[in-house]
Amino acid sequence: MDEPVESVEILLVEDNPDDAELTRRALEKHHFINRVTWVKDGAEALSYLYGSDTFPDRPDRPPRLILLDFKLPKLDGIEVLRRIKADESLKHIPVVMLTSSSEEKDLVEAYRLGVNSYIVKPVEFEEFVKTVSGIGFYWVLTNRVPEC
Template sequence: MNEKIILLVEDNPSDIELTKRALAKAHIMNELVVAENGLEALEYLFGLEKNGEHPEPLPAIVLLDLKLPGVDGLEVLRKIRENPYTHRQPVVILTSSREEQDIAASYDLGVNSYIRKPVDFYQFAEAIQQLGLYWLVLNENPPSM
């Protein structure tokens, strides 16, 4: 399978629907896997492991919200970067947080990009289109371990 999967880690149902609409508007038809909290995201990424092997490809990109119930986005990012299988996984923080400490902590943990969610749908759709173009078309993902 050569399809590039998008993993969206988002707990807000409105933002999930908004992201789906923005992807459709941008004609991005890649499979979208939604994890509604940090634990679900970790189970998706690391639950692929069977007998110490990872038969499934990682997503092309993880779109990660920071403010999640239970395991927050920074902890998800930390776990992704600590694991040899996922440490190169492209991760984009997609959040409404404007807190400098969140931005600094995200980059300290090795995030690839930090994007604030625009309030306006058309700006949000444009941001998603640009994300899709870059991460799904132009970017070369790292080789699997």
């Protein structure tokens, strides 16, 4: 592990505060919590990524991982994914769709747009914790992305 865990940045895009809390709690188990930024909709997610003034304490580096809910108010998760993957400066950021939807067509569309992983959130808490922490562990600590 080349860098301290503290410097790791995860962007969580989730409109449901309960789900957001459960997700953060799951990540907390692996001490990722300090570097998790939570935004409530797609528009906010994009303005965070493009460094608008709404987020003055945002670090210069882009996040290491984006956890994206499928169904979001304002800008939909799939639309956020499309914009990220269409942007040369952002497309290398791993995007994991965390969703309640197991619809085949959503899955197909997400992969067509270049999603890195697609996870159906388990209802059962133990499963959920296992899944989310697994995602964090793999994408943040195991997986490598090109430096930019």
